[in-house]
Amino acid sequence: MQDFGKLFRENNIIFVTLALCLVFFLISPRFLSVDNMSAISRQIVPIGLIALGQFFVVVSGNIDLSMGMGSVLFAIVLGVIFGVTGGVALGIVAVIVFSLAFGFVNGLLVAKLKLPSFIVTLAGLFIAQGLSGLIIPRGQQIFLMGGFFRFVGAEKYFGFYASFLFLVALFALAYVVYNHTRWGAYVIAIGNSEENAKLAGINVDRVKIGIFMFSALCSGFAGVILSSRMGFVQPGLDGNGLLLDGIAAIIIGGTLILGGRGTVTGAFWGLLFIGVTNNALNLLNVTDVWHQVFKGSIILAALGANYVLWQSRQAEAQ
Amino acid sequence: MNTFKKLTAGLALAGSMMGTTALAADGTLDVVFINDGHVAPYHVAWLSGFEDALKAYDEAFDDVKVTGRWLSAEGSLEKMIQQAEVTINEKPDVMFVNAINVDAFEPLVAKAQAEGITWIAVHSPMDSADYSFTLGDVVNGTNQGMAMCALSGGEPYKVGIMLGQAGNPSGEARREGILKGISTCDNIEVVAEQPADWDTVKAQSITENWLTQFPDLDAISGVTDGYMYPAIAVSQNSGRTDIDFYGYDGDIPIIQQMEGGNVKADILLSGTREGWNFVQMAYRIYKGEEIEKVYDFFTPLVLSKENHEIALANGFPADVQVYHVEDALEVAAKGYLEFGPDSVK
Amino acid sequence: MADITAPQRRSFSLDGLTLRYAVLVGLIVIASIGFSMANENFYSMTNIGILLRSISVLFLVSMGMTFVMLTGGIDLSVGSNVAFSGGVGVVTLVSTGSPWLGFAAAILAGMAIGWINGFFIGKLQLSAFMVTLATFAAARGLALVIYDADSINVHDPVFLWLGGTSWGNLPVVIPFVALMFVALSILLYKTTFGRDVYATGSNFNTAFVLGRQPGRKLIWVYVLTGALAGLSAIITVGRVSSGQPWTGLYLEFDAITAVILGGTALAGGRGKLLGTILGVLLYGIIINGLVLTGTNPYLQSVIKGAILLGVVLLDTYTQRGKA
Numbered sequence: 001m002q003d004f005g006k007l008f009r010e011n012n013i014i015f016v017t018l019a020l021c022l023v024f025f026l027i028s029p030r031f032l033s034v035d036n037m038s039a040i041s042r043q044i045v046p047i048g049l050i051a052l053g054q055f056f057v058v059v060s061g062n063i064d065l066s067m068g069m070g071s072v073l074f075a076i077v078l079g080v081i082f083g084v085t086g087g088v089a090l091g092i093v094a095v096i097v098f099s100l101a102f103g104f105v106n107g108l109l110v111a112k113l114k115l116p117s118f119i120v121t122l123a124g125l126f127i128a129q130g131l132s133g134l135i136i137p138r139g140q141q142i143f144l145m146g147g148f149f150r151f152v153g154a155e156k157y158f159g160f161y162a163s164f165l166f167l168v169a170l171f172a173l174a175y176v177v178y179n180h181t182r183w184g185a186y187v188i189a190i191g192n193s194e195e196n197a198k199l200a201g202i203n204v205d206r207v208k209i210g211i212f213m214f215s216a217l218c219s220g221f222a223g224v225i226l227s228s229r230m231g232f233v234q235p236g237l238d239g240n241g242l243l244l245d246g247i248a249a250i251i252i253g254g255t256l257i258l259g260g261r262g263t264v265t266g267a268f269w270g271l272l273f274i275g276v277t278n279n280a281l282n283l284l285n286v287t288d289v290w291h292q293v294f295k296g297s298i299i300l301a302a303l304g305a306n307y308v309l310w311q312s313r314q315a316e317a318q
Numbered sequence: 319m320n321t322f323k324k325l326t327a328g329l330a331l332a333g334s335m336m337g338t339t340a341l342a343a344d345g346t347l348d349v350v351f352i353n354d355g356h357v358a359p360y361h362v363a364w365l366s367g368f369e370d371a372l373k374a375y376d377e378a379f380d381d382v383k384v385t386g387r388w389l390s391a392e393g394s395l396e397k398m399i400q401q402a403e404v405t406i407n408e409k410p411d412v413m414f415v416n417a418i419n420v421d422a423f424e425p426l427v428a429k430a431q432a433e434g435i436t437w438i439a440v441h442s443p444m445d446s447a448d449y450s451f452t453l454g455d456v457v458n459g460t461n462q463g464m465a466m467c468a469l470s471g472g473e474p475y476k477v478g479i480m481l482g483q484a485g486n487p488s489g490e491a492r493r494e495g496i497l498k499g500i501s502t503c504d505n506i507e508v509v510a511e512q513p514a515d516w517d518t519v520k521a522q523s524i525t526e527n528w529l530t531q532f533p534d535l536d537a538i539s540g541v542t543d544g545y546m547y548p549a550i551a552v553s554q555n556s557g558r559t560d561i562d563f564y565g566y567d568g569d570i571p572i573i574q575q576m577e578g579g580n581v582k583a584d585i586l587l588s589g590t591r592e593g594w595n596f597v598q599m600a601y602r603i604y605k606g607e608e609i610e611k612v613y614d615f616f617t618p619l620v621l622s623k624e625n626h627e628i629a630l631a632n633g634f635p636a637d638v639q640v641y642h643v644e645d646a647l648e649v650a651a652k653g654y655l656e657f658g659p660d661s662v663k
Numbered sequence: 664m665a666d667i668t669a670p671q672r673r674s675f676s677l678d679g680l681t682l683r684y685a686v687l688v689g690l691i692v693i694a695s696i697g698f699s700m701a702n703e704n705f706y707s708m709t710n711i712g713i714l715l716r717s718i719s720v721l722f723l724v725s726m727g728m729t730f731v732m733l734t735g736g737i738d739l740s741v742g743s744n745v746a747f748s749g750g751v752g753v754v755t756l757v758s759t760g761s762p763w764l765g766f767a768a769a770i771l772a773g774m775a776i777g778w779i780n781g782f783f784i785g786k787l788q789l790s791a792f793m794v795t796l797a798t799f800a801a802a803r804g805l806a807l808v809i810y811d812a813d814s815i816n817v818h819d820p821v822f823l824w825l826g827g828t829s830w831g832n833l834p835v836v837i838p839f840v841a842l843m844f845v846a847l848s849i850l851l852y853k854t855t856f857g858r859d860v861y862a863t864g865s866n867f868n869t870a871f872v873l874g875r876q877p878g879r880k881l882i883w884v885y886v887l888t889g890a891l892a893g894l895s896a897i898i899t900v901g902r903v904s905s906g907q908p909w910t911g912l913y914l915e916f917d918a919i920t921a922v923i924l925g926g927t928a929l930a931g932g933r934g935k936l937l938g939t940i941l942g943v944l945l946y947g948i949i950i951n952g953l954v955l956t957g958t959n960p961y962l963q964s965v966i967k968g969a970i971l972l973g974v975v976l977l978d979t980y981t982q983r984g985k986a
Contacts, residue, residue: 033530035530036527036531039526039529039530042526109972109976113976113979115976119923119929119971119972122920123968124968126964126968127964127972129961130961130962130963130965130966130967130968131965133959133960133964134959134961141359141362141547141571143571150555153551154555229522229548229552230547230551230552231552231554234357234358234362235961236356236357237518238517244796244799247793247796248796257790257793258790278523279527282523282524282527283527289804289808289811290804290808292800292801292807293800293804293808294804295800295804296798296799296800296801296802296803296804297801299793299796299800300783300797300798303783303793303797304783304787356960387957388957389957390960392960393909393912394910394912395910396717396720396899396902396903399902399903400717403713403717404713407704407707407710407713408702408704408955419903419907421816424904425827483812484811484812485810485811485812485813485814
């Protein structure tokens with residue numbers, strides 16, 4: 001019975017997304033053009049990385065508010081290292097090391113000191129925001145030129161952007177880890193009940209720290225891709241917008257914010273939903289003003305739909 | 319010290335009534351610059367130009383101690399008002415305020431003037447302020463539009479324009495100017511106008527959408543160079559090397575893309591220059607010099623020499639002030655050339 | 664029945680909270696001494712007036728947020744709601760010419776957003792975080808629509824009075840906020856509604872079993888927060904003598920930070936309004952001092968984060984020391 005509910009919820013978001021595409025196509029046939037589809041596929045990559053990292057955090061019953069500003073900070077780490085040394089590989093390594101360390105600190109504070117992840121990562125958000133301006137000399141912009149950035153920003157294979165393929169690969173990997181390894185089961189168990197997870201012999205602290213390191217790493221990747229596409233870095237980018245889009249994507253995709261439930265495929269469809277909405281509102285020249293109203297209403301509607309599903313499942317259970 | 323300050327304040331007030339504010343020479347000049355933000359490339363250059371100029375003036379003149387600081391309201395009007403209140407209570411000599419909403423500051427201007435502070439309204443002029451520092455946005459925009467006309471080659475030419483935040487006076491004025499300039503010829507079609515809210519990320523998405531939507535797009539124009547960074551990067555990475563760019567702000571990295579690059583025209587504000595000009599203006603006020611109540615920042619059009627000749631041949635008015643790339647880069651990088659201590663010695 | 668568990672919980676939490684308050688007072692003293700050494704103007708009456716006025720809105724919104732967080736919820740929509748309800752109030756004022764109708768409209772508009780939050784959270788039992796994230800976007804969008812993304816100047820002296828007037832160095836909004844504090848304290852500590860707020864946060868299911876109808880109470884908590892956002896909107900309009908669509912941006916982050924600083928538990932059930940007041944004060948003093956000293960805005964962010972983390976860490980250690 002639960003399987004049916006799960007399936008239905010996933011299909012629900014798929015149907016809604018496809019219906020939305022159809023509506024946009026009818027309004028503007030260009031919407032379904034290959035070019036536009038590939039533009040969407042590229043635009044969703046940073047949001048998708050945030051969503052993927054956040055997915056594991058949320059399923060474990062936590063939240064990582066530092067992901068958006070984190071990606072801005074890590075992009076700047078890349079820019080500064082590249083600007084000073086001219087080395088791309090060194091910059092990427094620095095981003096990976098720095099982001100893992102950032103996530104490790106978050107995870108440590110949450111797991112070992114039992115601080116609420118909301119507070120820890122809210123503080124992390126402020127600190128990342130501040131550091132992003134402090135580590136770059138006088139807040140200047142640094143250009144990211146050269147083959148690697150062009151590759152990340154615009155290279156295509158079989159008609160797909162390399163960055164999009166990377167995202168899909170990461171989602172596939174996450175799918176396997178989440179559904180077919182002990183790790184995934186641990187994350188769900190912790191999200192359902194930390195006490196029980198502990199009683200079952202799971203090393204809760206280690207799993208939690210790992211989750212936060214992964215989410216920070218995802219922010220790091222998001223930062224690299226975002227800045228490569230823009231061709232330059234600069235502090236003060238709106239990381240929080242990215243964060244909220246990422247959270248919205250996984251919730252629309254049926255992830256329970258209280259933890260313990262969610263599917264990777266659902267998260268991916270939620271991401272497509274957000275990406276299609278963002279793109280269409282731009283493509284159709286909808287003024288920014290209505291953009292926000294629309295987005296808020298869509299999230300509320302998705303929540304309402306989840307509620308109805310939950311109700312029907314309750315009824316069936318009885 | 320205190321009574322002395324009050325006395326000078328009184329003098330300053332009397333001075334301001336006569337149109338020129340003499341900050342009697344008590345040997346200190348304290349300048350505070352309250353800006354609406356600090357993260358956009360233009361703001362960064364602006365604030366560092368201001369910092370450098372303060373230092374340079376302090377070192378250049380032995381008879382006066384020049385101090386100052388900048389504050390960023392981070393886009394929030396409430397924050398800006400609080401910062402202005404706190405600053406007035408500090409009684410600096412001169413305040414530059416880039417007000418997010420001019421009307422909200424009327425009461426504070428009066429309060430500042432009662433304390434003997436010279437209030438300089440930045441960009442949006444205020445009648446009540448001692449001085450207004452303006453940019454001539456409509457004229458600049460018109461120059462950009464006319465340059466586009468002259469360089470478009472007479473063939474049908476499609477352009478997308480990226481605007482500021484809806485309702486923002488500077489952005490609206492620039493838009494008005496650009497459209498006015500474009501309307502001087504009939505081969506240019508504005509295929510899209512969209513606000514990017516001074517946000518580089520939004521500018522990036524908009525560029526990507528436009529390139530898809532208008533396969534025959536010829537040019538992208540913007541009301542700030544902040545949009546040009548992602549627009550240039552995205553276009554080049556997509557292999558669309560045929561697109562022309564028309565900027566506004568005079569950011570150095572953008573002007574560098576003119577010679578042999580795809581940036582056809584820019585407006586030389588340059589944040590560095592403006593920051594230096596602020597301190598020069600404060601110093602001139604301190605010295606009791608007479609300055610126009612509405613001070614217009616000198617903002618020439620930037621073209622490459624080659625393009626300037628083409629434009630002139632195509633009927634571009636000869637009386638429009640144009641800087642060629644080399645000169646523009648020189649003054650943009652070195653604010654002291656035009657506005658340094660040597661300019662007022 | 665309910666009272667059997669309540670006193671125990673309270674006596675335990677009081678100790679922790681008293682300690683937290685001592686820490687906050689200590690930090691406030693240290694911060695103000697530090698800033699007054701850096702700048703002689705810090706202690707001037709004018710500056711104190713400016714400081715208090717600048718955090719008056721944060722006081723109101725944070726007190727509402729305290730109620731919400733006591734129930735174990737969160738309200739991300741308050742900042743957007745301040746812009747939205749202000750817009751409704753200003754448009755009503757402009758179109759009818761009546762400041763009183765404007766006030767009523769602003770507060771009702773705030774309550775409406777609060778009711779939507781409360782309905783989804785209390786009635787449908789959806790996550791407060793997600794629901795208010797949705798209204799965070801929607802209310803900001805509606806504000807932009809109402810204002811057409813532009814500001815509207817307000818000249819009506821009655822409408823501007825609360826936020827704009829000062830008696831000498833004392834802005835009238837300060838005694839008003841103090842009155843609200845007293846009123847909200849009575850509501851929270853002396854009424855059954857207040858006891859239910861604590862009970863809801865302590866354990867939703869228990870409260871439900873005990874017939875306290877937590878769902879309906881939750882709706883009222885969010886409506887109350889919305890009403891306070893409406894009041895804040897009126898104060899903000901008075902302060903900037905205009906209606907602004909971008910007002911209150913990220914105010915919710917500030918309010919949540921202040922409430923957490925004030926010792927209210929995220930899980931609900933523990934905390935007091937006094938703590939929130941101290942939290943807002945500490946926050947306000949730091950922001951004011953950083954403006955006075957012209958501190959780089961990026962450094963300000965780092966300091967904000969460090970203080971948030973520092974206070975919570977300190978709390979953990981003191982709690983652990985006792986255990």
